Amino acid sequence: RRHPELGAGIRRTLERRIRAWRAIHGEEQEVIFRQTHEVGQVGLSDFTDMGELGVAIAGVPLDHRLYHFRLAYCGFEHAHVVLGGESFVALAEGLQNALWSLGGAPREHRTDSLSAAFCNLDRNARDDLTRRYEDLCAHYGMRPSRNNRGIAHENGAIESSHGHLKRTIADALLLRGTADFDDLAAYRGFIDEIVSRRNARNAKRIDHERATLQALPDRRTSDYEEVIVRV
Incomplete structure (x- = not known):
């Protein structure tokens, strides 16, 4: 981008030679067998830690992750800066932002096992979280699916994209x-x-x-946490 006079052909030649060098x-x-993805079928969500990049806001290190959404067939991506850890709220907000930016919903939504979001929850809370996730997918007409815990390659269409x-x-x-x-707004704009x-x-x-995507509903659904407190 700093040297536009070089032209796109030189950049592509350089990238091709770098790929060839890396291959040798x-x-x-790892040896993998590529999957064939159907158009309009699968969207995937996952979180990835960004600590290794050393991002800071006004000199203060930013502890954050990226929520990352991707359509398996065409490669459409959406990324959302998440402060703190993985949670249903972060998933619901990021996923809905992605779908409304895209203008439609795939027929299936795949995540990992959501083990981080379930961490330290009792049985009732886990069941409630599962219900809320299923309701979220149903609101957009998507079939929820998960890969098996610890089997990252089952989510390969987004893991490699991370x-x-x-x-x-x-x-x-x-x-x-x-x-x-x-400020945080400047970093979000950068992403x-x-x-x-x-x-x-x-x-x-x-x-x-x-x-080929399904039409979106009339409105978003909840992307917040409901808490009952004593007054």
Whole structure:
């Protein structure tokens, strides 16, 4: 981006040669069998920790994660900065932001086992959380599914994308010259810009899949926690 006079062809040649070098001299890669994804079928959600990038707000390190949504077929992505840990509220807010940004809903929504969100909950609370997640998916006409605990490759359509997105963010921070932002809004805008650029590369596939998605309901559903307190 700093040297537009080089042209897109030179960039593509460089990327091709880097891929070839990594294939021969890079780290050993796991052998995988690629899945065939159907258009309009599957959207995936997951969280990824961002601590390794050293992001700070006004000089104070930011303890955060990214909620990450992706359509398996076309590669549409949405990322939402989450303060604190994984929770149903973070999932509900991030997922709904993604669907309304996309303008439709896939027929199936897949997550991991949500073990972090269930951590330290009693049986009744876990059952309630499961019900709320199923209600959230039903509101958008999506069938909920989960991969088996500890089997990350079952969520491979988004797990591998985590690494690509985080490397893109790391490169953008290097170009920016600092990982320190004036406020949280500036950092959220920075993430939105990066994700928008990634989606622009797949614009034709995204438009094709968007036309096959289910229509959104008239309104969002709850993305907050209800708590009963004694007064």
